[in-house]
Amino acid sequence: MDANFETENGVLNSQLKQYRLSLAEYEKIVQVLGRAPKGVEWALFSALWSEHCSYKSSRLHLRKFKYRNDQVLQSMGENAGVIDLGKGERIAFKMESHNHPSFIEPYQGAATGVGGILRDIFTMGARPIALANYLCFGDEKSAKQISLVDGVVRGISGYGNCVGVPTVTGQVEFHSSYKQNILVNALALGLFRPNDPILTSQAKGVGNWVVYVGAKTGRDGIHGASMASEAFGDNAQSKKPTIQIGDPFYEKLLIESCLEVMAQGLVVSIQDMGAAGLTSSCFEMAAKGGVGIKLELDRVPLRDRTLTPEDILLSESQERMLLICEPHRFAKLKGVFERWGLDAVVIGEVVSGRDVDLWWRGESICKIDPRPLVDGAPVYDRSYEPWRVKSRVAQAKLTVLPETDPEKILLNLLQSPLGGSRKWVYRQYDQRVGAKTVRDASESVAVLRLPDSGRALGLVLGCRPHLMRFDAAEGGKDALLYPALELAAKGFQPLAATDCLNFGNPEKKEIMSEFVATVDNLAQTAEVLETPIISGNVSFYNETQGKNITSTPATGVVGLREQVNGIPLSVFSRAGDEVLLLRAPMLLISGLRAEPNAQNTLAATESSILGYGTLSLKRARGLIDCVRQLTQDDLVTASRVVGKFGLAYALARMSLGGIGARVRVGEDRTLFGEWLYEVVLAVPAAMLNRVQATIRSRAEDDLLLEHLGSTGGVDLEIMGRLRLPIKSLRQNYEAVNLHGPTRE
Amino acid sequence: MNKTIGVTRFPGTNCDFDVFEAIQSLDLTPKWLWYGDHFSFSDVTAVIIPGGFSYGDYLRCGALAAKTPVMNSVREFAQRGLPVLGICNGFQILCESQLLPGTLLPNRDSRFIDQWVELKLVNGCRRFGPESKGVSVRLPVAHGDGRFYMDADGQKRIEDRGQVWWSYQEDINGSIGQIAGVMNENKNVAGLMPHPERAMTSWMGGTDGKSFFTSLF
Numbered sequence A: 001m002d003a004n005f006e007t008e009n010g011v012l013n014s015q016l017k018q019y020r021l022s023l024a025e026y027e028k029i030v031q032v033l034g035r036a037p038k039g040v041e042w043a044l045f046s047a048l049w050s051e052h053c054s055y056k057s058s059r060l061h062l063r064k065f066k067y068r069n070d071q072v073l074q075s076m077g078e079n080a081g082v083i084d085l086g087k088g089e090r091i092a093f094k095m096e097s098h099n100h101p102s103f104i105e106p107y108q109g110a111a112t113g114v115g116g117i118l119r120d121i122f123t124m125g126a127r128p129i130a131l132a133n134y135l136c137f138g139d140e141k142s143a144k145q146i147s148l149v150d151g152v153v154r155g156i157s158g159y160g161n162c163v164g165v166p167t168v169t170g171q172v173e174f175h176s177s178y179k180q181n182i183l184v185n186a187l188a189l190g191l192f193r194p195n196d197p198i199l200t201s202q203a204k205g206v207g208n209w210v211v212y213v214g215a216k217t218g219r220d221g222i223h224g225a226s227m228a229s230e231a232f233g234d235n236a237q238s239k240k241p242t243i244q245i246g247d248p249f250y251e252k253l254l255i256e257s258c259l260e261v262m263a264q265g266l267v268v269s270i271q272d273m274g275a276a277g278l279t280s281s282c283f284e285m286a287a288k289g290g291v292g293i294k295l296e297l298d299r300v301p302l303r304d305r306t307l308t309p310e311d312i313l314l315s316e317s318q319e320r321m322l323l324i325c326e327p328h329r330f331a332k333l334k335g336v337f338e339r340w341g342l343d344a345v346v347i348g349e350v351v352s353g354r355d356v357d358l359w360w361r362g363e364s365i366c367k368i369d370p371r372p373l374v375d376g377a378p379v380y381d382r383s384y385e386p387w388r389v390k391s392r393v394a395q396a397k398l399t400v401l402p403e404t405d406p407e408k409i410l411l412n413l414l415q416s417p418l419g420g421s422r423k424w425v426y427r428q429y430d431q432r433v434g435a436k437t438v439r440d441a442s443e444s445v446a447v448l449r450l451p452d453s454g455r456a457l458g459l460v461l462g463c464r465p466h467l468m469r470f471d472a473a474e475g476g477k478d479a480l481l482y483p484a485l486e487l488a489a490k491g492f493q494p495l496a497a498t499d500c501l502n503f504g505n506p507e508k509k510e511i512m513s514e515f516v517a518t519v520d521n522l523a524q525t526a527e528v529l530e531t532p533i534i535s536g537n538v539s540f541y542n543e544t545q546g547k548n549i550t551s552t553p554a555t556g557v558v559g560l561r562e563q564v565n566g567i568p569l570s571v572f573s574r575a576g577d578e579v580l581l582l583r584a585p586m587l588l589i590s591g592l593r594a595e596p597n598a599q600n601t602l603a604a605t606e607s608s609i610l611g612y613g614t615l616s617l618k619r620a621r622g623l624i625d626c627v628r629q630l631t632q633d634d635l636v637t638a639s640r641v642v643g644k645f646g647l648a649y650a651l652a653r654m655s656l657g658g659i660g661a662r663v664r665v666g667e668d669r670t671l672f673g674e675w676l677y678e679v680v681l682a683v684p685a686a687m688l689n690r691v692q693a694t695i696r697s698r699a700e701d702d703l704l705l706e707h708l709g710s711t712g713g714v715d716l717e718i719m720g721r722l723r724l725p726i727k728s729l730r731q732n733y734e735a736v737n738l739h740g741p742t743r744e
Numbered sequence B: 001m002n003k004t005i006g007v008t009r010f011p012g013t014n015c016d017f018d019v020f021e022a023i024q025s026l027d028l029t030p031k032w033l034w035y036g037d038h039f040s041f042s043d044v045t046a047v048i049i050p051g052g053f054s055y056g057d058y059l060r061c062g063a064l065a066a067k068t069p070v071m072n073s074v075r076e077f078a079q080r081g082l083p084v085l086g087i088c089n090g091f092q093i094l095c096e097s098q099l100l101p102g103t104l105l106p107n108r109d110s111r112f113i114d115q116w117v118e119l120k121l122v123n124g125c126r127r128f129g130p131e132s133k134g135v136s137v138r139l140p141v142a143h144g145d146g147r148f149y150m151d152a153d154g155q156k157r158i159e160d161r162g163q164v165w166w167s168y169q170e171d172i173n174g175s176i177g178q179i180a181g182v183m184n185e186n187k188n189v190a191g192l193m194p195h196p197e198r199a200m201t202s203w204m205g206g207t208d209g210k211s212f213f214t215s216l217f
Helices: A003-018 A023-033 A040-048 A099-104 A106-122 A143-163 A236-242 A248-263 A277-289 A309-314 A327-339 A370-374 A406-414 A465-470 A472-488 A509-529 A617-632 A646-655 A685-697 A726-734 B016-025 B069-079 B089-096 B152-160
Strands: A072-074 A081-086 A089-097 A127-137 A167-174 A183-192 A209-214 A269-272 A292-296 A320-325 A344-351 A356-360 A363-368 A437-439 A446-449 A456-462 A493-502 A533-539 A552-561 A578-594 A604-613 A638-641 A661-663 A674-683 A704-711 A715-718 A722-725 B004-009 B029-034 B046-049 B084-087 B103-105 B113-121 B136-143 B147-149 B164-168 B179-183 B189-192
Touching (some): A040 A309, A040 A370, A081 A493, A099 A106, A106 A143, A106 A269, A127 A143, A167 A446, A167 A456, A183 A456, A183 A552, A209 A248, A269 A277, A277 A309, A277 A320, A309 A356, A406 A578, A406 A722, A456 A472, A465 A472, A472 A493, A578 A617, A617 A674, A646 A715, A674 A685, A685 A704, A715 A726, A722 A726, B004 B016, B004 B069, B029 B069, B046 B069, B046 B089, B069 B084, B084 B089, B089 B103, B164 B189
Parallel strands (some): A089 A533, A127 A167, A661 A715, B004 B029, B004 B046
Antiparallel strands (some): A072 A081, A456 A552, A493 A552, A578 A604, A661 A704, A715 A722, B113 B136
16 A cells, blocks of 8 residues: 555545544545535535434434324424414424533533524524423432533523523433433424414525624534534543533524514524534525525624634524525614614625535635535435334333332332422423413423413423333333323313434444334324324434433423313312223333432432333323313313322322322222323212213223222322321422532 | 503513513503613603513623613602512612612522412502502512512611511522512602512412502502
């Protein structure tokens, strides 16, 4: 081998390493361009062909989310999905991950996760009215984990509260698999009122101006997209410079000013600068609009004058938008932004042809067709195995863990961070700003009132990692079925869903197999429930030193109800009501226990998840419809889906409002195993006949109804098994607090 | 009588629409007062400064808003004895504007608090809210910097002069004397940490907030 070749090869290898591209990808780039990439082209391909931007490992499978109905106005492809609620009201919503940055710097990582997802919503013209977040942490009782929890919660609180969007619900999980890869998924939901336009990101109109609005561009977040597309080695902290810094005050100004210019019809199209910054927004706008764009990079407002064109193209500085404006409307548009203290700068124009032409100091430095970058990324069919029941982590016969001291088991569950109150988290979030909140984060379903029609919008998150650890197929079904059942228990019709698919390294067959099984089952469930998945994202490479997270397909499901009145509570609200258990038992899960005094773990021990059975989508749908019929007919005063710690835990949670219950269950019935699915309903005695008649009339749903007892008193009593005063249930439940050290 | 209530808007105010709509829901007329403008006193009967994060809470909560043109007008408006109510960040702005005594520090545990609280009326305000001493109301709070503070002499002075308006039934944030709201000596300017505009209808969880707006008329 001659010396020259070796050097060239060495240079190429170091280029590929720097830009996180594979040799095969390099060869594809050479094929697309007809020559080797040069200059900033390296950086462009690195960013736009990253897993984060291109979905190259998942795209093939995401096509399975194809179920749509008439209500869907926008889905994958735009910044967020939009559905029509009728009566002129429409909502946009989406969930997105910010896992990698949040592990490196929890406060800013979580804060900018909130900021980014909010921009996806108001970019479309919807005013953000709700936030939610799905968080997973390690279960180690260490200063590191506590500081991650504390930093993430403070970051969400600091950003969401300031920007004035209520955080109305959330989910927090703890498990050892998240120790080195925490999950921070943020959902935002926005409302279009009857006369609000829906904006898109398609650049249009040759001669129109490209306008930059918002914060100046700095050095933060350069190469963030490709960073988020890699596993962590032992050097996660060295990635700190790739983290963005958020400014919620600036975001608030952007929300108000952007919504104002949109309402006045001054904007042709608009896109936020998110992952891969100016590059992805400009290239996507041109590619989607089928036009060319000429950009003069030296006109971009900078915080730091030493930035190179490559830095400018890839900076992920927050709170920036790119919009297209007709030249004659620019003065008016600029006036609105100035009134809000923001500067709008023309940095380019829409041109004929299809190329993006980047200029720097009077010279064109790169002229390239954006389509291969945006749509031409490689699509990988990563290897996987078809899912079989034998892929389950653990299989069991129809047995559960021993339940010899149920009172102690229950109190331990209530005071563990897994089973205890989340008040220490959600009281740090403003849940009511905007004055639409009907039910806050203390309830199982968050409810907002739609201001024009007076109808109720329900929002709930899904995915229960313990089920994913049992079986990715069943866990995938449950990620939509469980939230849909929770909505139904409050009288809501599920409408649509978003998802955030958090997985490990897709290049590993076992991870990819779980991914495919999850996607297949989510897609089928969406179709059976007639609840389309209209937006979302995929976060792969949640892996550190070879250890992968529990596959975690977080979901957010939205539902609608005609009135805000009469929504059943999640606690018993009246003494003397009948306590019923409506059942469609298909799958039994056992194995979760809490050891609150364990030395090194925060939470529950999960010996190993035992499971028996398989979920039938059809039967689950029947239960969901039946529960909704009962709750919509105002027959139910309180309702709760029996969750991961079983019936006794569900009844305990329902007693926390101060009204207890006295119930009887079969002697051999498990108190702490979870039957999927069961719903506890409290109904006034006078309604009992009507409830029974409704269930009889739906015989084809194959549901079982058990009359457990009645509400009342100051104890929870399960006859012959346990009897505990509500006071002690409450003391245990509210004792949980994972606050970090107090800063005065 | 002119039933128009001025509602200030600063960059970063985020309870502006909530207060605006609360006023409308009671068949009164809200009118925006933009931070960069002065306003004519004949246009409004009262001024409400809503909560939020004016100027992102930079420097100190309320400090930058206190230096704006609209607050010059509010100062003069207040000096004429006309009614001014500050809610949450509005309360902080009034303290920074020297229209109310004391200051609001970060909560004792340094964390933001969102919850419903019970309040007790210590002294009635002539303009805003219920008047009979000892009455209690239930309203939500949502603040990171709600710990009311004055030195002991200052606290004695406002107590002696009947300037303590509301107190928390339970110590939620470390405020001296569990103070949730205060008034100026003349009792035409009042500040309150809890949010009456978030307690206007039963679906919000309570209706005790209404009287803070209707009592003006």
